[in-house]
Amino acid sequence: MNYIMRFKHLLITLGLVAASRSAHSQIDITNVVVVPGNTRPIYVSMSGFTGEAAQVLQFDLYVQGFAFTNAAAAQYLISGSNDGNLQGKVTDPHNKSTLVPLKSYSGVALRRQAHAFADDFVQALGRKPIALTKVAFKAESSRRSEIYIADFDTHNAQPVTQDASIVAAPCWVSGRMALYYVSYKLDNPSIFYHNLSSGERKAFARYNGSNFSPAVSPDGRKVAMILDKDGWTDLYVSNSDGTDLRRLTKSRQDESSPCWSPDSKWICYASKEKERRALSKISVSGGEPQRIATAGVLSPTEPDWSPDGKWIAFTSQGGGFSICVVPATGGTATVLVAGEDPSWAPNSRTLIYGRRLGGRYTLSLLDVPTKQYKDVSRISGISSQSQPSWAK
Numbered sequence: 001m002n003y004i005m006r007f008k009h010l011l012i013t014l015g016l017v018a019a020s021r022s023a024h025s026q027i028d029i030t031n032v033v034v035v036p037g038n039t040r041p042i043y044v045s046m047s048g049f050t051g052e053a054a055q056v057l058q059f060d061l062y063v064q065g066f067a068f069t070n071a072a073a074a075q076y077l078i079s080g081s082n083d084g085n086l087q088g089k090v091t092d093p094h095n096k097s098t099l100v101p102l103k104s105y106s107g108v109a110l111r112r113q114a115h116a117f118a119d120d121f122v123q124a125l126g127r128k129p130i131a132l133t134k135v136a137f138k139a140e141s142s143r144r145s146e147i148y149i150a151d152f153d154t155h156n157a158q159p160v161t162q163d164a165s166i167v168a169a170p171c172w173v174s175g176r177m178a179l180y181y182v183s184y185k186l187d188n189p190s191i192f193y194h195n196l197s198s199g200e201r202k203a204f205a206r207y208n209g210s211n212f213s214p215a216v217s218p219d220g221r222k223v224a225m226i227l228d229k230d231g232w233t234d235l236y237v238s239n240s241d242g243t244d245l246r247r248l249t250k251s252r253q254d255e256s257s258p259c260w261s262p263d264s265k266w267i268c269y270a271s272k273e274k275e276r277r278a279l280s281k282i283s284v285s286g287g288e289p290q291r292i293a294t295a296g297v298l299s300p301t302e303p304d305w306s307p308d309g310k311w312i313a314f315t316s317q318g319g320g321f322s323i324c325v326v327p328a329t330g331g332t333a334t335v336l337v338a339g340e341d342p343s344w345a346p347n348s349r350t351l352i353y354g355r356r357l358g359g360r361y362t363l364s365l366l367d368v369p370t371k372q373y374k375d376v377s378r379i380s381g382i383s384s385q386s387q388p389s390w391a392k
Contacts, residue, residue, distance in 0.1 A: 036311070036325045036334045039369035041067035045074035049114075053082035056114035059153060060131045063350055063365040063374055064122055078121065086113040090121050099124040111155065128347040134391040135343075135352055136160075136170035136179055137363060140384040147181050149196070152345070152352070154363060154376040154385070160196055171214050172391040173240075179389075180204060180214035180223065191225060204242055213257055216240065217264040218307075218392070222284060224258035224267050235269050237284060248282050249289065257302045261328070262309045268292065270301040270314075277301045279314065279326075293330035300324070300333070302341050307392055308348040313368075315340045323353050325368060336371055339364065343390045352376075354386040361386040 044066050049057060057078070058068065071077055076099065080088030090100040100120050105113035112132070119129030130152055139148045139159070147170045150157035161167055166184040173179065177196040182189050191205035191214045205211040207229035215224040217240075224237045230247065233254040238245040249255050253272035260267055264284065271280040271289065277299040279292040294300045298318025305312050309328060316322045316333070321340045326333040339353040340361075349368055354361045355375065361384045366373040379385065 036368050037336050037371050039065070041065050041367075041370045041372065042076070043067050043069045043074050044076045044078055045069060045071040046078040047071070048079050048081045049086075049088075050082060053086055053110055053114045056111055056153075057118055059374060060115060060118035061121075062372055063367050064127070064130070064347070065349070065367045065370045065372065067370075067372070076121075080117070082110060082114075086110060086117060088117045090124065115151075122347075127349070130345045130347050130350060133346060134172075135363075136172060136181075136389045136391070137385050138168055138170065138387040139379060139382045140360075140386075141382050147179065147194075148379070148382075148385075149179075152390070153365070154379065157379050160194065169213055169387055170389045171216055172389050173216050174218050174220055174392050176220070180216060182212055182214070191223075205238075215258040215260060215267070217260045217284070218262055219264040222264065224260065224269075226256055226258065235267065235282070237267065246286070248284075248286055259304050259312075261305050262307055268303045268305055268312060270303065277317065279303055279312065279330075291330070292326070292328075294324070294326050294333045295331065297322070297324055297333045297335060300326075304343050306344045306348040307346055310348065311344075311368075313342040313344060313351055315342065321356070323351065323366065336368065337364075337366060337373055339366075341387050342366075343388050344392075345390050346392045352388040352390055354388065360384040363388055 077091045077093055085104055085106040087104045089102040091098050105116050115131035118131045123129050133152045134149055135152050136149045138145050144164055145167050146159045147161045147167050148157050148159050163183050163185040168182040170179050170181040179194045181192055183192050189210045190203055191211045193204045194201045207227055209228040212226040221240055222237055223240055227236050234247055235249045235255045235258055236245055236247050256270045258267050258269040266281045268281045270277050279294055279300050280289040281292055282289045297316040300314045300316055302315040303312050311325045312328050313325050316324045323336045323339040323342050324333045339355045342351045342353040351366045355364045363376045363385045364373050
């Protein structure tokens, strides 16, 4: 009898533990600790959508860390229709709550309606929406290149330059429809400013030698750049109108790829030490550079500081090109996927980057926590898409 009682007690205990684990796993799905490259996706079920609307929603959510399953296994249920205008709602069957009440989207193309619904869902989870944001990038064809802008998934792409030359390194002005970029139209590489709203375009930096890698501070007041006008390839900064140009570094090794901290006080860049790349940062007012450790990877370059200030994404050039992230204070780097030139989305979670396919590039979107990625659509007549910049 004692044996039977002990056995029954064991079964009850195991049942309580299993129930506890089940409840804990539900909590973990919604309150997950985000770890780059090692975070579970959030599982959702989607029903009622067809054709383009279904494709857009699946793409938008996948590159933000969602995965798709049946209704019984899903954390959230997404339902709706797209006969005429799109209608959609999102519910949480576990908490018996509604995240997005039934809502109708109209007045714009179906694709944009689906983007808006995806944004409403992720915003209901407390995240920053990105489906209606813009990206800029370099597009190449027939030995020439132009700067294009497009929706974040590169649909509705359109050229914004007509230089009929080599262009490179587009960089958005925060909160404005304006870009800085590099063009060889005037022979040596020069930095141009282009206001997309007014059409104004003007040379910004045309110093002797090469003028590269414009990077606008988040507050819009300063522009960092790489110049070799004084004989060395160094980091400079000026006001956004080109005045008060100051040299921040003076090194016999080449500097490259500046980016800004979200508070506009620091510039991170790729320095060179004994023929190897390293990441450093320097105050916008000058002073001694500070090294940013990237333990575990070789030759970091092309850094981009996340808008929330927590991470720096970069390209590692050791044994191939890889997209990596490291805490902004430095530390052990996490290797994510093969690729180059990462640029953060406004949500500090998704990256757009270039991926080599044979002798050309395509652009891909990456969810940093889960490592889920998808290539964007290719543009007809364009052989290569690279050097992306995400508008913030």
